[in-house]
Amino acid sequence: MVCIRCKMVLKDELTKLGLHYTVVELGEVEVVENISVQQHDQLKAGLLKWGLELMDDKKSVLIQKIKNVIVELVHYSEEPLTINFSEFLSSKLNHDYTYLSNLFSEVQGITIEKFIITHKIERVKELLVYNELNLTQIAALLHYSSVAHLSTQFKKTTGLTPSHFKQLKEKRRSMLDDV
Template sequence: MKIHLKFDYTQLTKKIIQEKLTDLGYKFNIIGFGEFNFLEKVPLAKMEELTAIFKEYGIDIVENQKSVLVQKIKDAIVEMVHTDKALNIKSSVYIAEKLNLNYTYLSNVFSEVTYTSIENFIIIQKIELAKNLMIKTSLNLTEISIQLNYSSVAHLSTQFKNTTGMTPSAFQKIIQKRREIAQKNN
């Protein structure tokens, strides 16, 4: 029996961080998504242990200020793409307001650290969400393009092909074929 899950990345990450810090007996307070303060001095050996534990969940402790800012930008983008919070606002405005910093500065730091642009990261996030919607829902391409705030299906299709190397229709055919194979095997 196949079961599909829907989950909130922000809530999941926050819960993992809280549980692991509590399990290790740390005193802390969570400031916001991806940020917390220790309320006591933590020895280097304990920090290395915590780093290893978080790494198992794909969570990295960021120490460089520019890397911290890039992670905040990525978090804002993921939140923007995966929620309905920014449907009618330009992404540059949303990110700048969310982080309370000039967008040009944010864009420059992001490019310097990641060697790609904020716009490319947004496209990748939107295409990943489009793929998930194609896999997990019965929405057609028009509905998906509207949900992801694309100007047209053609615009979504072009970005999808540029990002994945295949058209959305080809991707949907592969998914349909996999479903048929899975049904035959069950």
């Protein structure tokens, strides 16, 4: 789960089944009582109607937790890390970074670093479209060492420079205004 709406759907589905929860966080739920097989199946079906998936195996849950930490960090946190990311992730999930990294790469087919870069570039695109911050401010917000580093990573990932991407969005918007 990545958004507030997902949490609301989950809480609603748990309530419908008469289940009481203590924690509903991104990718994690703590339920007070034991869940019967029937409740489990009903919860799974209820979530599926909303396009959400109930994860049962520990590796999938751990991978989702890795993704959630990254999404939280890239999309919702403005505070810079005071330690390197591998230490941060290890301490957050109580696992050795090498284990987390190998598991993530094995199951997802990409490295954690590539996943982070992909999310950072998506965040850059979002901020460019909103047009509220300039590239220097975006680089600072996403903790890039420089605008040049952000631009290089953006071009390598998207095939476009940030300014060309912004021009395409503005051109598309003006074309839609003519309709």
